[in-house]
Amino acid sequence: MSFIPAPISRFFHRTASPPHFYALADKLMPWLTALFLLLLIPGLYGGLVMAPADYQQGDSYRIIYIHVPAAWMSLFIYVMMAVMGGIALVWRMKLAEVMLISSAPIGAGFTFVALVTGSLWGKPMWGTWWVWDARLTSELILLFLYLGVTSLYGAIEDKRSAARAVSILALVGVVNIPIIHYSVEWWNTLHQGPTVSKMDKPSIHISMLIPLLLMAVAFKVYYAIAVLQAAKLELIRREPSAQWVKNLLEHKA
Amino acid sequence: MNLESFFAMGGYAFYVWTSYGITTAVLLWNLFAPIVLRKQLLRQLTLKQKRTQ
Amino acid sequence: MEYSHSAKLDIAELSCSRDDRQLFSGLSFSLQRGQVLLLEGSNGSGKTTLLRILCGFRPADGGQIYWIGQPLAGSSYFADMAYVGHADGIKKELTVLENLRFALALSQPGHYSIEQALQKVQLAGYDDNLVQTLSAGQKRRLSLARLLVTHNILWILDEPFTSLDKQGIELIETLMDDHVKNGGMVILTSHHDLSLSHLSLQRIHLDSCL
Amino acid sequence: MSLIHAFFAIVRRDLLLAFRRRAEAANPLFFFVLVVTLFPLAVGAQPNLLQAMAPGVIWVSALLAALLSLDGLFRSDFEDGSLEQLLLSPHPLSVLVLGKVTSHWLVTGLPLLLVAPLLAVFLGLPEQAMPTLWLTLILATPLLSLIGAIGVALTVGLRRGGMILSLLVLPLYIPVLIFASSAVDRAASGLPVTAQINILLAMLLMALVLTPLPTAAALKMSVN
Numbered sequence: 001m002s003f004i005p006a007p008i009s010r011f012f013h014r015t016a017s018p019p020h021f022y023a024l025a026d027k028l029m030p031w032l033t034a035l036f037l038l039l040l041i042p043g044l045y046g047g048l049v050m051a052p053a054d055y056q057q058g059d060s061y062r063i064i065y066i067h068v069p070a071a072w073m074s075l076f077i078y079v080m081m082a083v084m085g086g087i088a089l090v091w092r093m094k095l096a097e098v099m100l101i102s103s104a105p106i107g108a109g110f111t112f113v114a115l116v117t118g119s120l121w122g123k124p125m126w127g128t129w130w131v132w133d134a135r136l137t138s139e140l141i142l143l144f145l146y147l148g149v150t151s152l153y154g155a156i157e158d159k160r161s162a163a164r165a166v167s168i169l170a171l172v173g174v175v176n177i178p179i180i181h182y183s184v185e186w187w188n189t190l191h192q193g194p195t196v197s198k199m200d201k202p203s204i205h206i207s208m209l210i211p212l213l214l215m216a217v218a219f220k221v222y223y224a225i226a227v228l229q230a231a232k233l234e235l236i237r238r239e240p241s242a243q244w245v246k247n248l249l250e251h252k253a
Numbered sequence: 254m255n256l257e258s259f260f261a262m263g264g265y266a267f268y269v270w271t272s273y274g275i276t277t278a279v280l281l282w283n284l285f286a287p288i289v290l291r292k293q294l295l296r297q298l299t300l301k302q303k304r305t306q
Numbered sequence: 307m308e309y310s311h312s313a314k315l316d317i318a319e320l321s322c323s324r325d326d327r328q329l330f331s332g333l334s335f336s337l338q339r340g341q342v343l344l345l346e347g348s349n350g351s352g353k354t355t356l357l358r359i360l361c362g363f364r365p366a367d368g369g370q371i372y373w374i375g376q377p378l379a380g381s382s383y384f385a386d387m388a389y390v391g392h393a394d395g396i397k398k399e400l401t402v403l404e405n406l407r408f409a410l411a412l413s414q415p416g417h418y419s420i421e422q423a424l425q426k427v428q429l430a431g432y433d434d435n436l437v438q439t440l441s442a443g444q445k446r447r448l449s450l451a452r453l454l455v456t457h458n459i460l461w462i463l464d465e466p467f468t469s470l471d472k473q474g475i476e477l478i479e480t481l482m483d484d485h486v487k488n489g490g491m492v493i494l495t496s497h498h499d500l501s502l503s504h505l506s507l508q509r510i511h512l513d514s515c516l
Numbered sequence: 517m518s519l520i521h522a523f524f525a526i527v528r529r530d531l532l533l534a535f536r537r538r539a540e541a542a543n544p545l546f547f548f549v550l551v552v553t554l555f556p557l558a559v560g561a562q563p564n565l566l567q568a569m570a571p572g573v574i575w576v577s578a579l580l581a582a583l584l585s586l587d588g589l590f591r592s593d594f595e596d597g598s599l600e601q602l603l604l605s606p607h608p609l610s611v612l613v614l615g616k617v618t619s620h621w622l623v624t625g626l627p628l629l630l631v632a633p634l635l636a637v638f639l640g641l642p643e644q645a646m647p648t649l650w651l652t653l654i655l656a657t658p659l660l661s662l663i664g665a666i667g668v669a670l671t672v673g674l675r676r677g678g679m680i681l682s683l684l685v686l687p688l689y690i691p692v693l694i695f696a697s698s699a700v701d702r703a704a705s706g707l708p709v710t711a712q713i714n715i716l717l718a719m720l721l722m723a724l725v726l727t728p729l730p731t732a733a734a735l736k737m738s739v740n
Contacts, residue, residue, distance in 0.1 A: 048259070049259065053263055058263040058264070058265060059262040059263035059264075059265045059269060060262070060263075060265035060268055060269065062262065062265075062269050063268065063269055063272045066272060066273060066276045067272070070276065089733070092365065102287075105283055106283050109279045109280065109282070109283045110279075112279060113275065113276045113279050113280075116272070116275050117272040117275070117276065120268045120271055120272045121268065121272070123268060124265055124268055141687050141690060144683065144686070144687040145687055147683060148680070148683045148684045148687065151680055151683060152670060152671070152680055152684060155671075155674050155676075155677070155680050156673070156674065158324075158325070158740065160365075161673075161737050161738075161740050164733075164737040165670050165734065165737050165738075168666075168670065168730050168733050168734050168737065169670060169684065171730065172666055172688070172730050173688075175726070176687075176688050176691075179691050179719070180687070180688075180690055180691055183690065183691035183694045183695065184690070184694070186694070187694045187698070190698060222280060222284075225284065226280075226283050226284045226287075229284060229287045229288055229291075230283075230287040232287070232291055233287040233288075233290055233291040233294065236291060236294055236295070236298075237294065238326075239326055240294070240298055240326055241326050241327075242326075245298065246302070248295075249295065249298055249299050249302060252295065252299070358740070361600070361603075361604060362603070362604075363600065363603065363736070363739050363740055364740050382606075384604055384605070384606045385606040387604070388604070389600065389601075389604055391597055391600060392597070393595070393596055393597025393600070394596065394597055395596065395597035395598050395600055395601040396596065396597075396598070397529070397533060397592075397596065397598060398596070399533050399536040399537060400529070400532065400533065400536070404529070404532065407525075408525055408529050409601070411521060411522055411525030412522050412525065412601070412602070412605040412607065412612075413605065413606070
């Protein structure tokens with residue numbers, strides 16, 4: 001760690017200590033919630049009400065405002081997990097382990113949402129619930145990767161080892177994601193199925209784009225809120241008899 | 254723009270609203286499950302602490 | 307084999323917890339050539355955990371370990387130490403000789419040739435026997451022969467006396483005695499009372515290291 | 517003492533062990549043949565259907581056979597303490613791991629080449645596809661062993677790691693499956709396969725360099 005200036009490293013260690021982090025999360029929460037609503041409400045209004053219907057797909061395209069941001073988030077969170085995993089492995093930082101494992105269910109949730117909304121969007125477009133289209137297939141594989149992370153963490157009893165295992169797995173996964181993605185894309189163009197790539201870009205108009213971006217940022221803020229909540233739980237679970245938890249209990253009582 | 258046509262979604266109501274519904278459910282679950290579990294855990298720990306004192 | 311004269315193990319403020327329970331903390335000691343350290347403590351007091359930390363299998367929660375004044379990662383520690391744990395670390399489908407040759411291939415040659423080592427642990431003539439035909443005590447003695455054929459200064463032994471009869475116990479005591487007299491060091495856990503002739507025996511009671 | 521010496525000592529030891537346990541060694545092979553046999557029984561024996569499915573069926577079966585054989589890679593070393601001794605060796609663990617994977621592949625992956633022609637005949641795969649099938653097996657089965665090793669290393673400490681192992685490893689096998697079966701498929705219709713073969717080769721080289729590191733890290737975690 002010698003290449004990091006001492007004050008910065010000290011700052012990180014202080015912030016990363018469980019009681020500090022716990023208090024910080026509490027302090028941030030109202031601001032994040034306000035920001036989330038400030039993004040979500042105009043995003044939804046713009047997407048569901050203001051934006052005109054698509055000339056080809058009618059109103060069904062409005063699923064895009066959750067499908068695409070959810071798909072972005074599913075990838076973004078996996079990359080975040082790998083970054084946390086790297087930090088946890090190199091600096092043995094407990095907070096990074098906690099953030100990693102707290103992110104997994106949220107990422108899996110977004111992946112699930114992307115799959116279900118993709119299927120619900122596909123039904124009126126393709127006439128069937130499922131098509132082996134490149135994006136849906138990649139998303140499905142990503143869901144398996146998330147499930148691998150959560151079930152490996154659950155299976156290893158010693159939670160410090162489990163966190164190390166999951167850090168390694170997240171890093172291996174993130175190296176493989178582009179390979180999987182391109183192989184699936186390539187496979188998809190090879191076996192031209194009944195793919196209708198209407199789902200890709202319905203020549204997006206600015207009035208459609210703004211709500212999409214608002215929703216995308218809103219989902220990112222949601223992730224911050226949800227991961228902080230999950231991390232608070234995980235921190236207490238990790239060391240239920242630590243002094244700071246005792247102080248917390250007394251403070252509550 | 255009236256409410257009825259807003260909810261009808263040009264005939265795609267089922268697909269659009271099911272999508273938004275499921276998304277809301279999943280996001281709420283991931284947000285509130287840890288909060289509820291943490292409250293439970295803190296309650297358990299308080300009880301345990303009282304017992305040992 | 308020349309030992310580096312300064313060989314020394316230093317433990318500073320080591321701490322470890324398991325499942326939210328503190329096993330030990332603030333543990334400090336140092337071990338020099340010619341010394342034996344006996345770890346004592348009730349079951350679950352962290353004896354095995356401490357040995358596994360010293361083997362680098364498990365990270366400590368806090369504190370430092372130095373070998374010849376350097377942190378383990380940058381030192382010759384892993385070339386200078388050898389470990390015999392609960393599991394013998396020998397392959398039962400291989401012969402006695404094949405097992406020792408493999409151990410030698412992963413390490414530097416030590417004081418004794420394979421032949422001499424087998425003589426010392428009273429397994430001479432068993433060279434070509436498959437390990438699965440040996441008794442538990444013979445297997446244990448074979449895993450000790452590994453310590454003799456490879457180069458090492460520090461022996462880390464976890465309950466070396468289990469599954470040995472009185473004779474076997476005496477044998478290990480002699481081996482340790484020889485090793486220490488040649489300038490080696492030993493760290494071990496044991497329920498058995500040690501009857502070592504020399505005086506440089508340190509004891510650490512882990513129950514009192516909280 | 518040299519590293520190369522240690523590497524070959526491990527390969528030699530594991531081959532010797534496999535030879536002493538030779539009754540077990542043939543199991544992945546039987547499994548491979550058996551799974552392929554199930555497909556005509558399940559989907560019917562129309563020659564053109566089987567022929568169309570042949571590359572996919574052979575490759576899915578090879579994947580499953582590789583998965584099944586993985587458990588033996590570190591299990592016995594973990595149980596008898598040999599793994600601890602490997603970790604204590606002054607040599608880099610990733611190189612030693614590569615030695616173990618090499619001999620594991622020689623024992624479980626390479627024999628698949630022997631039965632591949634038999635399966636091709638069973639499924640009516642055109643003869644012109646045989647060289648490509650062999651080539652993909654040579655390139656891709658070591659990939660399966662290398663990638664799988666990460667998964668086994670992560671789960672070797674678990675008593676019931678089998679299900680989790682497949683959940684961890686199978687998604688990572690997907691690119692291999694796609695390129696290998698597509699190569700065989702194209703060869704069967706007489707199309708060039710250089711692109712697929714090159715990609716498989718590139719993936720193999722990458723895996724040779726990259727996978728031993730996480731495998732070694734995961735083994736350290738498992739020994740704990």
